[in-house]
Amino acid sequence: MENKKLLRAKPYEMGVDPKAILNFINVLEEKQLSIHSFMLMRHNKVVAEGWWKPFKPEYNHELYSLSKSFTSIAIGFAVQEGLLTVEDYVVSYFKDKLPCQPCENMKKMKIKHLLNMCTGHSVEPDIMKEGQDWVYLFLTSYVDCEPGSIFVYNTPATYMLSAILQKITGITLYDYLQPRLFEPLGISNVWWELCPKGISTGGFGLNAKTEDVAKFGTFLLNNGVWEGKQLLNSEWIKKASSKVIESLSNPETADQWPKDWIQGYGYQFWRCQPEGVYRADGAFGQFCIVMPNQDAILAMQSGEEDTQTILSCVWDILLPAMKDDISKDTVPEDKESQMALEEKLSSLIYKAPAGEATSPIADKVSRREYEVSENPIKLTKIIFDFADTNKVTMTLGNESYTAEIGYQKWIDNQAGLNKEDKKVFLQYNDISCAGAWIKEDTFRFETLFTRIPTKEIFEIRFHEKGISMSFESKNNFSAIKCNMMGW
Structure with missing residues (x-):
């Protein structure tokens, strides 16, 4: 497969202030946030990218739940091809897996409920057990609420989307995406974990490079268009990235949650605080942030627990550096700031332990x-x-x-x-x-x-x-x- 690299440009050429990017990096380091890499794009071109040594551009990185958004796109392709609809009942695909009648609310569960995390489970079911049949464990789990009534983050629900797709097509989610998404975008040498029954895990397990995540973001920003070709219906991406359900079930607990986790949820995408912004999000700071009003993308890979602070730095520093009027914005060339940014990007290093080189003992x-x-x-x-x-x-x-x-x-x-x-x-x-x-x-x-x-x-x-x-x-x-x- 041809490895299609994204186009590059200087920040000022795309209306981004290089001083703001430099400040963004410095603040991340001052706050001791464990960032592994980032790639900032505007107007479909990379304006800044960096890897903190020892992390490298060619390394695949575990995406955790950012994988869920790829699963959503796979379901979008299946809908586009007429293989399924979001109104289909989950149990209808697995009659062979049910030795007895499932609970009443399980019978009411639809694909759309898997997509927007409102399956009716009050607690995420524990199905991911070594050597066992995860589909069977999901179908026999008790669903105590009406599907569609409550948001509960549910990685097994995303796994079930993968299982349904494999049931219909006879191939894994990973293989299904190869000709439809990965190959057109030039995403190669990535891999996806499998469950004990050989089904792509769906809700986690995709391992990909920072640039692969940026390509995915570009595909989303352009509403399914890649190199002038409409790969996926734009309506699916608009629906998937919109607020389909409130992600805060109890408003009285709002102060107990990070702000960017209570802005609403779509089809495996999170809404963000700034207007129009949404993201694919994986544990410990794996981000694909889509900023339509700024015509911008930010891909990040990290090893950080305080992920809200990372997002706050993006909103406070990077967003103001990009003008809202994307058709007219220009930033004067600032060679000194550009040189300082390039020098910083080329010398990024993860902080090593401080101390002495040797000891008398x-x-x-x-x-x-x-x-x-x-x-x-x-x-x-x-x-x-x-x-x-x-x-x-x-x-x-x-x-x-x-x-x-x-x-x-x-x-x-x-x-x-x-x-x-x-x-x-x-x-x-x-x-x-x-x-x-x-x-x-x-x-x-x-x-x-x-x-x-x-x-x-x-x-x-x-x-x-x-x-x-x-x-x-x-x-x-x-x-x-x-x-x-x-x-």
């Missing part, structure tokens, strides 16, 4: 093997080598790997674990490490998983007869924090 503790106490990450042995370069060898279960640890820089490594598990290998194999001595007896190093948002932090204090160690895993759905001993 480094030679003494170097190359000593420590047996580690029982712990939730299954680390059994650890060895540090502080000779020429800092290295750590860790044994997890029956597998070991050695990683080089940079000082004031990130060094790429291969974990080499779980080669038989495609998902684990693709998402967890590429790591980058940096560390420093934060005290004479304490070494801290961090591991960034460069295909997902996860960061791991190890802090090791060396004693005369052993080590005490703290560990924290951040920016994932199974975050772990624990202490260990070694001897």
